[in-house]
Amino acid sequence: MASSFETILKKASIFKEKDVLSPHYLPETLPHREKEIDRIMHIVSPALRCNRTQNLFVYGKTGTGKTSSVKYVMELFEKERTPSHMLYMNCRIYNSRYRVLQHVVKEFVPRFYKPGYGVSFLYEKILDWVEEDGKSLVIVLDEIDMVRDLDDLIYTLIRSNDDLKRGHVSVIGISNKVNFKEKLTPRSKSTLCETELVFPPYNSPQLKSILEQRVKQAFEQGVVDEEALSLSAAIAAQETGDARYALRLMLRAGELAEQAGEKRVEACQVEEARKSVDENVAIDAICTLPEHQQLVLHSIACLTAGGGKYSKL
Numbered sequence: 101m102a103s104s105f106e107t108i109l110k111k112a113s114i115f116k117e118k119d120v121l122s123p124h125y126l127p128e129t130l131p132h133r134e135k136e137i138d139r140i141m142h143i144v145s146p147a148l149r150c151n152r153t154q155n156l157f158v159y160g161k162t163g164t165g166k167t168s169s170v171k172y173v174m175e176l177f178e179k180e181r182t183p184s185h186m187l188y189m190n191c192r193i194y195n196s197r198y199r200v201l202q203h204v205v206k207e208f209v210p211r212f213y214k215p216g217y218g219v220s221f222l223y224e225k226i227l228d229w230v231e232e233d234g235k236s237l238v239i240v241l242d243e244i245d246m247v248r249d250l251d252d253l254i255y256t257l258i259r260s261n262d263d264l265k266r267g268h269v270s271v272i273g274i275s276n277k278v279n280f281k282e283k284l285t286p287r288s289k290s291t292l293c294e295t296e297l298v299f300p301p302y303n304s305p306q307l308k309s310i311l312e313q314r315v316k317q318a319f320e321q322g323v324v325d326e327e328a329l330s331l332s333a334a335i336a337a338q339e340t341g342d343a344r345y346a347l348r349l350m351l352r353a354g355e356l357a358e359q360a361g362e363k364r365v366e367a368c369q370v371e372e373a374r375k376s377v378d379e380n381v382a383i384d385a386i387c388t389l390p391e392h393q394q395l396v397l398h399s400i401a402c403l404t405a406g407g408g409k410y411s412k413l
């Protein structure tokens with residue numbers, strides 16, 4: 101007999117709050133990032149008094165807590181009484197100078213957010229808005245390496261400080277492409293990297309405590325076996341020290357246990373989860389490659405599968 105929504109929803113789950121394991125969830129505290137958070141807070145604190153903040157470039161491998169730490173500081177910043185603002189944007193979406201400026205206008209002076217306005221118009225409106233009360237605007241550009249005309253963008257944003265009669269604009273750039281700054285012109289590089297902050301990968305005990313915090317909220321009490329937790333942390337530490345990967349493993353292991361009707365998540369489900377997560381990671385990585393790189397990969401795969409002298413490509 102087909103199930104009803106009611107029976108599906110009523111079915112006891114080993115999860116208490118599954119969303120806590122989602123990569124978009126911002127936990128209340130970020131263990132092992134206290135030093136980095138403190139540093140970011142010190143860097144942006146002058147903005148609270150409408151003073152200039154140094155530009156900051158944050159980098160480190162994927163899943164090391166860069167986005168979460170900056171967002172954490174932003175939440176604290178927004179609670180303070182100040183005319184200044186921090187604005188976050190992901191440059192996968194806002195990937196050009198035009199889109200970044202347009203987004204600032206949309207957020208703060210929406211009456212001028214209309215298609216067709218040129219860069220200089222948007223720039224002037226932002227400057228007027230900053231000058232109104234001499235505020236400090238800190239623009240957070242996450243995945244900054246995705247901006248197509250980054251040199252122009254940095255130049256425009258930072259030059260605004262010369263054109264402003266009062267108030268300031270500064271940038272926090274975030275990237276996991278460690279070599280990306282070498283591609284910037286020397287001027288952009290020295291501007292953006294006025295201050296730098298590196299997020300190191302997590303080790304196994306650190307990942308374990310990060311997982312423990314999330315598992316407590318995400319699963320019903322006592323569901324996750326201690327060995328399963330240690331194994332997820334150890335696998336993720338061995339791979340890249342990526343907390344997102346560790347969380348994905350835990351989520352998948354939980355789903356597999358639930359599908360199998362198990363009441364506990366054990367090491368064997370983590371092993372199984374590893375295979376499916378690795379497959380998904382590979383699919384995600386290939387899907388986001390530019391088309392010509394996908395074609396090269398396809399050709400290599402065909403040659404390898406075809407055997408002969410190319411079998412070891």
Ligand SMILES: Nc1ncnc2c1ncn2[C@@H]1O[C@H](COP(=O)(O)OP(=O)(O)OP(=O)(O)O)[C@@H](O)[C@H]1O
Pocket residue numbers: 121122123124125126127129130131132133160161162163164165166167168169275276310343344347
């Ligand atoms: N110290 C931490 N404590 C708790 N959770 C963490 C911590 N660091 C990272 N996470 C979790 O790991 C996941 C990835 O973190 P985040 O998105 O901040 O990484 P990132 O460094 O920005 O990665 P990427 O370079 O891929 O964008 C998120 O779900 C986040 O909540």
Ligand SMILES: [Mg+2]
Pocket residue numbers: 166167168242
């Ligand atoms: Mg990030």
